[in-house]
Amino acid sequence: MFRPTRATLAMGLCLVGVAGLVSRSFGQQGDPRVQNTATPAPAGDTSTTRVASKPLVIGSIDVEKVLKEYDKVKVASENVRAEMLARHNSLMAIASEAKAKAEECERMTPGSPDAKKCEDKLTQLKAQFEASRENAQREFTQKEAEMMASIYNEVSAMTKGVAMQRGMTFVVKYSDALASGSEPNSVMATMSRTVLFADPSSDITPYVIHYLNQRYRESGGPAPKSTTTTLPSNGLNTPKSATPASRPAAPAPK
Numbered sequence: 001m002f003r004p005t006r007a008t009l010a011m012g013l014c015l016v017g018v019a020g021l022v023s024r025s026f027g028q029q030g031d032p033r034v035q036n037t038a039t040p041a042p043a044g045d046t047s048t049t050r051v052a053s054k055p056l057v058i059g060s061i062d063v064e065k066v067l068k069e070y071d072k073v074k075v076a077s078e079n080v081r082a083e084m085l086a087r088h089n090s091l092m093a094i095a096s097e098a099k100a101k102a103e104e105c106e107r108m109t110p111g112s113p114d115a116k117k118c119e120d121k122l123t124q125l126k127a128q129f130e131a132s133r134e135n136a137q138r139e140f141t142q143k144e145a146e147m148m149a150s151i152y153n154e155v156s157a158m159t160k161g162v163a164m165q166r167g168m169t170f171v172v173k174y175s176d177a178l179a180s181g182s183e184p185n186s187v188m189a190t191m192s193r194t195v196l197f198a199d200p201s202s203d204i205t206p207y208v209i210h211y212l213n214q215r216y217r218e219s220g221g222p223a224p225k226s227t228t229t230t231l232p233s234n235g236l237n238t239p240k241s242a243t244p245a246s247r248p249a250a251p252a253p254k
Contacts, residue, residue, distance in 0.1 A: 059163055060174040060198035062205045066155055069209045072216045074224035076147050080140065087136045091129060098125035158212050162204045174198040 067073050101122045108115035163171045172195050179190035217223075 054169065056170075057166075057168045059166065059168040059171040059202045059204050060195070061159055061171055061203070061208060062175050063152075063155065063173050064175060064177075065205055066209055066212070067151070069213075070151065070155070070216070071213045071224050072154075072221055073151055075222055076151070078225060080143065080147075084136075084140060087132075087140075091132055091136070094125060094129045094132060098122060098129060101125060154212065155208065158208050158215075159204070162207050162211065166204065168202075168204075171204065172198070174203075 101118065105115060105118040105122055108118055159171055174195045175193070176198075177186075177190070179187040181187065
């Protein structure tokens with residue numbers, strides 16, 4: 001008959017301890033609203049502790065579509081385009097002046113004092129054009145990064161609100177856009193997707209768009225020049241009282 005040695009018993013006790021730690025750690029990292037309902041086992045009871053678990057509910061969202069249909073993004077893009085056009089016109093004015101000065105220099109006697117002054121002015125205009133162009137590129141790149149970071153944080157927060165409202169455990173990014181052979185970049189982007197299929201009934205994209213636009217309009221945000229979108233009806237219950245962002249968040253796990 002097999003008799004466990006002290007080493008075997010010690011190893012078994014260690015494994016039991018590790019299993020308990022892992023179980024407690026997993027419970028803390030899960031949904032904070034799920035409570036451990038295990039009851040303490042009486043002395044001498046070696047039955048397995050039963051823990052109530054929440055069913056896994058996964059939602060999906062098309063972030064690119066949200067950004068395209070969020071009115072705040074449309075207005076911000078229109079403002080950036082208008083500012084870029086104004087800066088472009090300013091650069092074109094410098095370029096036109098430089099072109100006129102270059103033509104003036106060509107009519108002068110090479111090496112003459114007037115020609116020297118003209119060339120110095122032309123060099124100054126060229127340097128001014130390049131410096132203005134580089135500054136404009138740097139400013140717009142920074143503004144675009146700051147704008148997109150702020151908007152993406154808004155989208156993430158609203159996604160969390162909608163997901164919690166619908167009892168979802170995870171929300172994954174998904175897009176059903178097909179790859180186009182005429183655009184190599186789109187083919188590679190499509191092939192690199194982690195999620196290849198998502199049930200349309202789990203798609204919260206239209207609701208995130210709806211609530212974002214609703215909150216944006218209520219805050220007094222200007223309407224974009226393009227047509228805004230409305231919440232489609234796909235059979236899901238749409239709450240009418242409060243937006244997900246206004247609902248109290250679950251307490252953080254301790």
